[in-house]
Amino acid sequence: MVRPDPKQWVGKTVGGVYTIKRHVASGGFAEVYEAWHNELDTPVAVKMRRPVARETDSASQNARTEDYAFAHFKTEAILGFRLRDPNVVRVLDFRLEAKAEYLVMEWLDGQSLRDLQDGRPMYWRRAAELTAAAAEAVASLHEKGWFHRDIKPDNFMVVGDGADERVVLIDLGLVRHRPLEAPIMSQLAEPTGWIPYTPGYCAPEVYARSGQPIEESPFTEASEVFALGVTLFKLLTARMPWPGTTAQAQQVEIALGVVPARPSEFEVRLPTDLENLVMRAIGGDPAQRPASAAELGRQLRRLLEPSARKAAAPTARAPEPTPPAPALTPVTGLRVPLGPSPALARSSATTARPPVLPPPSTPAPPRPWVLAASLGFTVLFACTLLAVFLLPPGVTSPTAEQLDAQRLDAFEPVPVPTLIPVEQPTAAPAPTSPTVVTTPSPSPPTPAPPAAREVSEGERRQKIEARLRRCPDAPSGLVMVEMRGGRLRTIELEPYVSTDPWHACAAQKLRGLADGQHALRL
Secondary structure, three states: OOOOOHHHHOOOEEOOOEEEEEEEEEOOOEEEEEEEEOOOOEEEEEEEEOOOOOOOOOHHHHHHHHHHHHHHHHHHHHHHHHHOOOOEOOEEEEEEOOOOEEEEEEOOOEEEHHHHHOOOOOOHHHHHHHHHHHHHHHHHHHHOOEEOOOOOHHHEEEEOOHHHOEEEEOOOOOOEEOOOOOOOOHHHOOOOOOOOOOOOOOOHHHHOOOOOOOOOOOOOHHHHHHHHHHHHHHHHHOOOOOOOOOHHHHHHHHHHOOOOOOHHHHOOOOOHHHHHHHHHHOOOOHHHOOOOHHHHHHHHHHHHOOOOOOOOOOOOOOOOOOOOOOOOOOOOOOOOOOOOOHHHHHHHHHOOOOOOOOOOOOOOOOOHHHHHHHHHHHHHHHHHHHHHHHOOOOOOOOOHHHHHHHHHHOOOOOOOOOOOOOOOOOOOOOOOOOOOOOOOOOOOOOOOOOOOOOOOHHHHHHHHHHHHHOOOOOOOOEEEEEEEOOEEEEEOOEEOOOOOHHHHHHHHHOOOOOOEEEEEEO
16 A cells, blocks of 8 residues: 655644644654644644555455554553653544544654764763663653553653753554553454564564464563663664664574674773673573663663762871880889789780880081081170270270261361363374275074974864873763863763763863864764
């Protein structure tokens, strides 16, 4: 059957109030549009179911397939309306019209995990944080007894920013209640041997049931943890863990038990605990995976917590010298034991250390200038004493005024000589000789210092990348940074966090870099 053109609804109004604005995405059973609620003046998402019958199938088989698709479509509407969970997309309306079957959902203004990654490895903290939020969204679905059965990066929307950011689980088209015997609609029983899945994200124990009679749902919390682990691996490396060139080939490798690659094989540097957690989540043994989506989220949150500072290791120190015991003064009339008492001996043998006596202190020799100054002061003092005692009685030393008067009386003026002018004879002018002008020979020019070689943009970038590789927790691969005002503002679309060791080191290494976005390969 030819698939109808999804754009045929653009510009039309359905339900009397929903005007279709543009086509957004295509799914396995439906088309998704951005629409406008004319009465409430608010954007909404309209999901229209399309026919899934095939011309190669019989009429009865096509009728059963259509009933099955419609049952899932209605289940999605009922579940999305009842849950009212902020981490699960909310359904607002469900309509059945002559030419259209559609449900109306809240419009989420954001990006899917696949679009947010944009084909590049994501910084490990950012990837772990988003996957933890996605695991918590899946866990809220599991608490109600439902399995999503189509977990992949396309089915998680990241909306909001900063503290208001949240990860929302979308596309509930394949949700299934835990007990297969009691679905919401009787038509929900899958056709025998048919299991819905996305190749590359289906756990091996689920894929092994394909083609067999289905008596109970093969999906478990462990199979959903497997899909979350593959999602985290894809965010960290922008690759799949298996080498198959197509999604179906990778699914066959999963079923055959091919050991998945480790993220470090793709030159992605991660904390060891995170890499081990990823490998357990995508392992073939369900018992080795985290017990539930909630447990996976808790383990990822634990890895994101800042590690406690390690206590300083004890260092070897020499024992502090023990001051010598004061000498005992013998007292007459008392009998003092010459040795220590037995109790003190036992205590000293078990607890006390042998005292370490400090070396005897030797007085420092006097410095030469101290001796000279002392000798000078002694001589001056002696001379003063002699002058006082040797003067005859009644004679006192002259005062300063008397000394000045004596000097003025003894002063005799010196006559100033008289200058007599003397006429000098006029000398004949000397014969003129030709003036020889000597021009100094020009000195050789001083060679200019060699100009410093300009550093190319490529060399400057390589130096910056080399410095960043030495930062703690530095990721590998392509890293996007944004500089404003000469300072680091974002790393991999993540706001700069001063307490993050990688962010703090990168901010120091990139200080002074030109404003704008820069792609650096580490």
